[in-house]
Amino acid sequence: MIPVVALIAGAVLGIVFHPTVPPALQPYLPIAVVAALDAVFGGVRAKLDGIFDDKQFVVSFIANVVVAALIVYLGDQLGVGGQLSTGVVVVLGVRIFGNVAAIRRHLFRA
Amino acid sequence: MSSAQGGSGEREESRPKDVEAEPAEAAAETSAPVAQETSETPAAAPETPTEEPTPADEPGQAAVTEPPAAMEQAAAPEPAPASEDPAPPPRAQPPNPDGEAKPQRTFTPDFLTELFRNPLDPGYADAAARKAAGNGAVGVPKKILSGVSALTLVALGFLLVVAYQQTVADEPARTQARDTLIEQVQSRRENTTDLSARADQLRSEVARLREQQLGGAALAELQEAEAQTGLAPARGPGTRVTVGDGPSPIDPVTGERSTEGRVRDTDLQRATNALWAGGAEAVAINGQRLTATSTIRQAGEAILVDFRPVTSPYQIVAIGPDALQREFRDGVTGKFFRALNSQFGMSFDVARIGDVTVEAATEPNLRQASPSPQASVRPTSSPSEGGR
Structure with a gap:
């Protein structure tokens, strides 16, 4: 319950404050979202598995976002930003998909 | 943090592949109770997962490290394959203070296979194992951790909304650019139509004035020439x-x-x-x-x-x-x-x-020629001959 409330609170904060993203950070926003989603689905699955750990969740969330942004930044500097973004999205996408499949099996037993 | 994660993930890969092929799901469901039961086994092992990053590892060494690994495997979404490992005699190892109770790490090249097979962050399994061992959440109260977790979720909600707003805000800019281009094309086209109409008008005016100025034989000759060249x-x-x-x-x-x-x-x-x-x-x-x-x-x-x-x-x-x-x-x-x-x-x-x-030709293409300024220069200075 608390996580859902927290999520909604964050969304409301975003709507209320309506921050403008600096142009320099804009390319990293989608990648950061994907990385965050990976951490979240991992957390949900861990919860359903009964091995959820707050510290692990927080650390993996922050690290995922930072590392994904760093990889894209590095790629941009090297001129392969698009390809590296694709790589990050593929890896995180596979993980999200796998975790969502596990969550699905938990919830629907199918 | 990342080193601990990587360590445990690679540790799991040191098991034989056929054991890993078990459905991760089934193992994960029974993981917590098993972790409770095995909490009697050496507690020091989970604390030292990353102390020895020895890349040059072999299956035999994985078998040597069976007791602690089995305990961790209980929490990981994998069954503990204690009975399947042949446990050969210990090989010569680097000096090891803990003796046999030392997990070894393997750097497996098959990253993608591991990714597809086991998408869950191995850190959760580690944490569960630590908790089961009775020393989880070292020094930090659980309430604070939960609060931080909730804060993280607040940040996530914020992030999602910001990303959404950003994407929505970008869209009009793109559409606007396209609309502007379409507008430009249309206005230029109208401009062209206007100009050609004006050119036609001026042309007929020129013809009328010429008729006024010339006259008689000269005009007839001109009209004849125009008809023949397609201008009239x-x-x-x-x-x-x-x-x-x-x-x-x-x-x-x-x-x-x-x-x-x-x-x-x-x-x-x-x-x-x-x-x-x-x-x-x-x-x-x-x-x-x-x-x-x-x-x-x-x-x-x-x-x-x-x-x-x-x-x-x-x-x-x-x-x-x-x-x-x-x-x-x-x-x-x-x-x-x-x-x-x-x-x-x-x-x-x-x-x-x-x-x-x-009808007359639609566009009398007037061509104008003027002598090139370089025409009088000596031909040897022509740039096309310079390199030959």
């Missing part, structure tokens, strides 16, 4: 040659459409040249007046006259002497087209028309 409409008796595409059957084997029966640009060139040769004063193809600089070209399947497409059937109207029609029909060109007609089915017709008007 011409009117008089003439000949109409009609050429049309023949049938273009589709080859039943290859499925290709035969283009043999189509009128080519060379056919039209031949016809117009024959008409000029027969004494035509003004020639138009499908209403498109030909001048001295006109071109008849083929572009793919279309024929372009002065870069404007004309389509079959092609009507070539020529104003000329009475004998023109007969000459054309009985001449070499007439025979050529009749041969095409009988061979490929191209339609061909030559008719006399008593009175016809041929």
Whole structure:
């Protein structure tokens, strides 16, 4: 319950404050979202598995976002930003998909 | 943090592959109770997962590290394969203070396989194992951790909303750019239409003024010249040659459409040249007046006259002497087209028309030439010869 409330609170904060993203950070926003989603689905699955750990969740969330942004930044500097973004999205996408499949099996037993 | 994660993930990969092939899900469901049961086993092992990053590892060593690994495996979504490992005698190892209770790490190349098989962050399994061992959440109260977790979720909600707003805000900019371009194209097009209308108006004004200034014989001569060069409409008796595409059957084997029966640009060139040769004063193809600089070209399947497409059937109207029609029909060109007609089915017709008007060429392309400033310089200084 608390996580859902927290999520909604964050969304409301975003709507209320309506921050403008600096142009320099804009390319990293989608990648950061994907990385965050990976951490979240991992957390949900861990919860359903009964091995959820707050510290692990927080650390993996922050690290995922930072590392994904760093990889894209590095790629941009090297001129392969698009390809590296694709790589990050593929890896995180596979993980999200796998975790969502596990969550699905938990919830629907199918 | 990342090192601890990586360590445990790689540790798991040191197991034999056939054991890993078990469904991760089934193992994960029973993981927590097993972790409780095995909490009696050495507690020191989970605390030291990353102390020895020895890449050069072998399956035998994985078997050596069985007791702690089995305990961790209980929490990880994998069954503990204690009975399947043959446990060969210990190999010579680097100095190891803990003796045998030391997990080894393997750097497996098969990252993607591991990713597909076990998408859950191995850190959760580690944490569960630590908790089971009785020393989880070292020094930090659980409430604070939960609060941080909730804060993280707040940040996530914020992030999602910001990303959404950003994407939505970007969209109008893109549409706006496209709309602006479309607007520009349209306004330029209107501009062109206006300008050409104005050019026509000015041209007729010029013609009127010229008529006023000149007069009599000079004007008649000028009009005659204009009619002949295509700058003015011409009117008089003439000949109409009609050429049309023949049938273009589709080859039943290859499925290709035969283009043999189509009128080519060379056919039209031949016809117009024959008409000029027969004494035509003004020639138009499908209403498109030909001048001295006109071109008849083929572009793919279309024929372009002065870069404007004309389509079959092609009507070539020529104003000329009475004998023109007969000459054309009985001449070499007439025979050529009749041969095409009988061979490929191209339609061909030559008719006399008593009175016809041929419009002026749409755009009298005035060309201006001026002597090049370098023309007087010695030819050796020409840059094209410099490198030879």
